[in-house]
Amino acid sequence: xxxxxxxxxxxxxxxxxxxxxxxxxxxxxxxxxxxxxxxxxxxxxxxxxxxxxxxxxxxxxxxxxxxxxxxxxxxxxxxxxxxxxxxxxxxxxxxxxxxxxxxxxxxxxxxxxxxxxxxxxxxxxxxxxxxxxxxxxxxxxxxxxxxxxxxxxxxxxxxxxxxxxxxxxxxxxxxxxxxxxxxxxxxxxxxxxxxxxxxxxxxxxxxx
Numbered sequence: 001x002x003x004x005x006x007x008x009x010x011x012x013x014x015x016x017x018x019x020x021x022x023x024x025x026x027x028x029x030x031x032x033x034x035x036x037x038x039x040x041x042x043x044x045x046x047x048x049x050x051x052x053x054x055x056x057x058x059x060x061x062x063x064x065x066x067x068x069x070x071x072x073x074x075x076x077x078x079x080x081x082x083x084x085x086x087x088x089x090x091x092x093x094x095x096x097x098x099x100x101x102x103x104x105x106x107x108x109x110x111x112x113x114x115x116x117x118x119x120x121x122x123x124x125x126x127x128x129x130x131x132x133x134x135x136x137x138x139x140x141x142x143x144x145x146x147x148x149x150x151x152x153x154x155x156x157x158x159x160x161x162x163x164x165x166x167x168x169x170x171x172x173x174x175x176x177x178x179x180x181x182x183x184x185x186x187x188x189x190x191x192x193x194x195x196x197x198x199x200x201x202x203x204x205x206x207x208x
Contacts, residue, residue, distance in 0.1 A: 012140045017164070082203060086199055
């Protein structure tokens, strides 16, 4: 049985961790879901994001990104979906009039489903994740690398991403941070909306 290429795995893990903790729309979406639905929705959002990133990571390791590079129309379509989602989430947050009363009744299954969908989509339809993975994997993958090593790298990407955003969601709900964010809800939402729109604009700028 072929051994694992630990040097490549550790290098990929370092890149994945640095990418996960970098500020961006993903952490904003996790925070938003935690504010709106509490721990349950924040955790579901983190899990959804991790799965979306994991699909990208595994696909990149096994060559899907090469296909996307050779089919620019497919990658362009993905980029346009990503821009649309960022603009839409920004619109929702700018105009959000959600009842932030902790005592209001919520449907746990509904908030978990909403959190999961938002987390998954902000990861899966984010074209910059594909570009990030291409840059990272170009540095760590080598010709003839074993299947086991590739699988570990793909799963490691999903695990690091998911654990980081779970930490974000749980850290918020474990302190008074959520209460403070709720009290400043309208301001936080609108700042986040502007940040999402600026991020979308940066993607459009790269397409021009």
